[in-house]
Amino acid sequence: MSSRSESQQLALRGVDVAYGERVVARAIDFALDPGEIACLLGPSGCGKTTLLRAIAGFEPIVAGEIWLHGRRVSAPGETLAPERRRVGMLFQDFALFPHLSVAGNIGFGLRDGSSAQKRARIAELLELIGLADAGERYPHELSGGMQQRVALARALAPRPEALLLDEPFSSLDAERREQLAREIRDLLKREGVTAVLVTHDQHEAFAMADVIGVMSEGRIRQWGPAFDLYHEPADRFVADFIGQGVRLPATTLDGCRVTTELGELSCSRPHDLPSGVTVEVLVRPDDLAHDDASPVRALILERAFRGADFLYRLRLPSGAEVLSLAPSHQEHAVGDWIGVSARTMRHLVLFR
């Protein structure tokens, strides 16, 4: 194994995980530097939890290697026990011990050190999670979000080599979920913890992760920052899974343009296909503007008010549907025909 794997905090190299004969995670490759936060994002059943369990040491692997802080912890036929990996875990059903105070819960996993050191670590974590005065309180006296922060502090207390989070916010409503994800990201960054989050919620992933692996059917389809996944999805699955948008039939023109039912779409960075190739082009809601002067007409099928803007669902004359985002002062009614034109894009996302 390369020395690079040894210097990285967490590295998976060609990992397969199987239940019996069925391989549910295949050829998984990624590596995290110390303090980096990654997210495995994908639909239900794609193998996210299985992979996390393999990193924690609860599932053996049938191919590849897993490295944690310079030590090989998994290989086929070789699985270091979970309790010897120094990995912290935070799951959705993170049950705190109801009969222990907040400080008692946080200190539960602290085996090493004098009692003064333990007290200092508990105080430091209480401070970190913004509950400096809540050490003597009991879990049932706290809100759901506070309890989740205590569970996080408990997982961080023994200074794990990596923290694994499996859908930790799914019991909270969508709005609080994203906020807590941002708060927890902040805490993890302050502690310098390397972490892997598993979720099917892209807003949560965007709020928390430095880097995201989009998974489907046991494979990582694309690995990169949220910005790249949105603007340069590697395949149709990632294009459809991340953000909103539609794929429209198109024919390539020169290196910066394609022609579609919306007219010519152009971009500032050339594509690498010859002219005349039939493709699909990804059109996001923010790529389409309402334009009374445009000859391209579209019927408004639906609109959703989102405060600063409206999201319109439009039908083009061919029957193809597109989405369009417009400032909320540009108000049109369902059933209206409006003109639309495409903005110049940074990069055309084309699929053959």
Ligand SMILES: Nc1ncnc2c1ncn2[C@@H]1O[C@H](COP(=O)(O)OP(=O)(O)OP(=O)(O)O)[C@@H](O)[C@H]1O
């Ligand atoms: N203990 C098990 N024995 C056999 N098959 C399993 C076991 N656990 C999970 N599976 C199967 O492995 C596949 C991957 O499951 P996994 O739980 O890893 O997916 P996931 O992406 O985490 O989904 P979810 O978000 O629904 O938890 C699924 O088809 C699932 O049915």
